[in-house]
Amino acid sequence: MKDVPGRRLHNPIADDGDEFHFCSTCAFSAACLDSGYDKSQLRDLHVLVEHTGPFREGEHIFREGEPFTAIAAVRAGTVKTYVIDADGHEQVQGFFLPGEVIGLSAISHGHYPCNAVALDSVLLCRFSFPNIAALATRMPGLQHQLFRLLSQDIGKAALLAGNYSADERMAAFLIALSRRYAARGFSPNRFQLSMTRSDMANYLRLASETVSRVFRRFQDEGLIRVERRDLELLNRPAIEALARSVLRD
Amino acid sequence: MKDVPGRRLHNPIADDGDEFHFCSTCAFSAACLDSGYDKSQLRDLHVLVEHTGPFREGEHIFREGEPFTAIAAVRAGTVKTYVIDADGHEQVQGFFLPGEVIGLSAISHGHYPCNAVALDSVLLCRFSFPNIAALATRMPGLQHQLFRLLSQDIGKAALLAGNYSADERMAAFLIALSRRYAARGFSPNRFQLSMTRSDMANYLRLASETVSRVFRRFQDEGLIRVERRDLELLNRPAIEALARSVLRD
DNA sequence: CCGGGCGGCTGATCCAGGTCAAGGCATTCA
DNA sequence: TGAATGCCTTGACCTGGATCAGCCGCCCGG
Numbered sequence: 001m002k003d004v005p006g007r008r009l010h011n012p013i014a015d016d017g018d019e020f021h022f023c024s025t026c027a028f029s030a031a032c033l034d035s036g037y038d039k040s041q042l043r044d045l046h047v048l049v050e051h052t053g054p055f056r057e058g059e060h061i062f063r064e065g066e067p068f069t070a071i072a073a074v075r076a077g078t079v080k081t082y083v084i085d086a087d088g089h090e091q092v093q094g095f096f097l098p099g100e101v102i103g104l105s106a107i108s109h110g111h112y113p114c115n116a117v118a119l120d121s122v123l124l125c126r127f128s129f130p131n132i133a134a135l136a137t138r139m140p141g142l143q144h145q146l147f148r149l150l151s152q153d154i155g156k157a158a159l160l161a162g163n164y165s166a167d168e169r170m171a172a173f174l175i176a177l178s179r180r181y182a183a184r185g186f187s188p189n190r191f192q193l194s195m196t197r198s199d200m201a202n203y204l205r206l207a208s209e210t211v212s213r214v215f216r217r218f219q220d221e222g223l224i225r226v227e228r229r230d231l232e233l234l235n236r237p238a239i240e241a242l243a244r245s246v247l248r249d
Numbered sequence: 250m251k252d253v254p255g256r257r258l259h260n261p262i263a264d265d266g267d268e269f270h271f272c273s274t275c276a277f278s279a280a281c282l283d284s285g286y287d288k289s290q291l292r293d294l295h296v297l298v299e300h301t302g303p304f305r306e307g308e309h310i311f312r313e314g315e316p317f318t319a320i321a322a323v324r325a326g327t328v329k330t331y332v333i334d335a336d337g338h339e340q341v342q343g344f345f346l347p348g349e350v351i352g353l354s355a356i357s358h359g360h361y362p363c364n365a366v367a368l369d370s371v372l373l374c375r376f377s378f379p380n381i382a383a384l385a386t387r388m389p390g391l392q393h394q395l396f397r398l399l400s401q402d403i404g405k406a407a408l409l410a411g412n413y414s415a416d417e418r419m420a421a422f423l424i425a426l427s428r429r430y431a432a433r434g435f436s437p438n439r440f441q442l443s444m445t446r447s448d449m450a451n452y453l454r455l456a457s458e459t460v461s462r463v464f465r466r467f468q469d470e471g472l473i474r475v476e477r478r479d480l481e482l483l484n485r486p487a488i489e490a491l492a493r494s495v496l497r498d
Numbered sequence: 499c500c501g502g503g504c505g506g507c508t509g510a511t512c513c514a515g516g517t518c519a520a521g522g523c524a525t526t527c528a
Numbered sequence: 529t530g531a532a533t534g535c536c537t538t539g540a541c542c543t544g545g546a547t548c549a550g551c552c553g554c555c556c557g558g
Contacts, residue, residue: 085411086494093407105407107400133396137386144382150399151356157406158342158354162334163454166545197506205412207546212507228506228554245335415515446536456516461537477524477536 048131051075053123061102061116061124068111070126071103077122078194081114082202092203094156095119095195097177099184101149103129119194160204164246169204170214171242174224178233190232297380300324302372310351310365310373317360319375320352326371327443330363331451341452343405344368344444346426348433350398352378368443409453413495418453419463420491423473427482439481 052072055061061072064083079096093114096102106112107129136143159172182188193200198208206214218224223239225232233239301321304310310321313332328345342363345351355361356378385392408421431437442449447457455463467473472488474481482488 083497085497091411105400105403108397108404109400113404133392134389137389137392140383140386143386143392147382147395147399148357150396150403151354151358154354154399154402154406155357155362157403157410161406161410161454162340196504205410208505209507209547210545213545216507248332248334445534457535458517458537459515462515465537 044135048128048135050126051123052126053077053121055118055122055124057118057120059118059122061118061122062112063115064112066112068103068106068109068129070128071101071106071132072124072126073101074098075123075125078119079116079122080119080195080199081116083114090202092199095177095199095203097180097184100180104150104153107150119199159246162246166204166206166210166214167217168242168246169206170211170218171239172246173200173204174231174233175236175240175243175247178236188233189236190230193229193231293384297377297384299375300372301375302326302370304367304371304373306367306369308367308371310367310371311361312364313361315361317352317355317358317378319377320350320355320381321373321375322350323347324372324374327368328365328371329368329444329448330365332363339451341448344426344448344452346429346433349429353399353402356399368448408495411495415453415455415459415463416466417491417495418455419460419467420488421495422449422453423480423482424485424489424492424496427485437482438485439479442478442480 053075055077061079074096076098079102081093081096081102083091083093085091096116102116103112105114132142132146136146159176160169164172177191177193178188181191195203196208197211200206201208201211204211215224215226218239219226221238223233223235225234302324304326310328323345325347328351330342330345330351332340332342334340345365351365352361354363381391381395385395408425409418413421426440426442427437430440444452445457446460449455450457450460453460464473464475467488468475470487472482472484474483
């Protein structure tokens with residue numbers, strides 16, 4: 001970990017007495033705080049986390065092929081992961097909102113299997129993976145949290161794999177975004193799309209024209225209101241009904 | 250774990266002296282044997298593994314919604330995982346060959362998120378997950394193997410998610426099968442397809458008619474020879490070329 | 499203030515692959 | 529041995545969404 005500008009230790013002022021403070025967006029805070037670890041263990045965990053950023057729009061967090069050293073939780077902003085296929089075309093693999101963890105698919109390879117780029121101003125909590133894995137052997141709650149995160153992503157990837165219509169895919173995408181924002185305390189029915197139409201299209205395996213047309217039709221039918229990146233869900237039940245077969249609640 | 254017919258302890262006769270024997274197909278054997286654990290740890294691992302089966306064709310190994318207790322490595326045969334979507338249609342999620350591990354996506358939910366069914370005569374190594382996770386805290390190599398398995402599956406799921414033609418998908422499917430068989434010592438260029446055309450089609454998000462037609466065309470072009478379930482790869486380089494954009498070597 | 503570029507929207511056309519329909523060929527069971 | 533069943537194949541047709549082309553409007557830099 002080189003000392004880049006903007007990097008600083010995780011809440012360095014927190015170790016002021018009996019208590020450690022973990023940033024609220026860290027996916028690991030729950031695991032850290034849920035049971036009675038002794039002070040030295042908490043300190044170990046604390047030390048191996050660092051806040052990095054801000055990354056500006058278009059700046060890369062890691063690139064395909066780079067050696068894997070760390071996973072990171074998004075603290076603010078949106079990260080897009082993608083690969084470049086044999087024909088030189090971009091393939092969007094996912095979008096990561098605050099609270100979500102990037103880099104998990106790199107564990108089995110030893111190097112990152114995809115690129116990660118900031119779509120807006122991004123802050124991260126960065127965890128050295130060897131260190132957190134070592135610590136997990138002494139903190140079963142942390143180990144379990146890691147297993148859960150990894151297992152979750154297996155299921156997530158299966159979603160967009162299905163054989164669904166453009167309408168179902170778009171509806172599912174919107175509902176998923178909404179839920180993920182809601183889980184972090186943002187408004188579930190109105191939010192900014194931080195990616196372009198063609199990023200969405202690429203992720204959903206549609207053409208960007210199709211995304212435009214579906215948005216237009218959803219709006220005509222009163223399901224949503226969308227103006228540039230500003231999106232509002234007007235008839236959530238209807239959208240959820242469309243998304244139901246994809247999301248399989 | 251109830252005592253079903255066919256269940257028995259993992260190689261119960263093996264604990265006859267200084268050495269434990271692990272079955273060669275177990276995904277964990279490497280992790281267990283790679284470094285010098287003491288005898289009591291090996292015994293712990295040994296005890297929490299059980300051989301189950303045989304499951305006959307059509308028999309279920311677990312069903313969606315059942316409480317998650319164990320992951321399992323396939324020792325022999327082929328397992329298909331699938332879900333039933335909102336409209337009552339089956340969605341095939343994957344096929345698991347000898348040496349591969351089923352049940353990983355259940356970790357984050359506490360119950361199985363899909364069904365697993367035997368496509369032919371299936372033998373399993375079954376691992377109680379709570380026990381193996383607990384043991385992993387004392388065996389870093391085992392923990393790492395679990396992380397690797399989970400992380401691998403994240404990447405695997407991304408494969409079939411892409412936006413590929415029927416030819417590319419079929420080619421990638423055949424090459425992937427071939428490699429997986431080869432990794433377990435089976436012939437890489439000739440093997441039995443253990444699933445029906447419509448299972449393949451469903452998995453690849455195609456119609457079964459399309460699978461038939463692609464097989465026919467591949468055969469006419471001299472790429473493969475296929476007769477019912479018996480498949481031979483005649484022009485591997487050409488098939489690999491087709492699959493390249495999907496598999497992204 | 500203007501011009502260029504990118505992101506986004508819309509209409510016209512096309513085609514890969516889905517759907518429907520009709521057999522064929524093993525396997526199983528009566 | 530024949531009938532039923534499931535799996536597979538092939539042909540004819542149809543359609544959702546890709547592709548192509550053109551345009552608009554915002555943003556940014558000169």
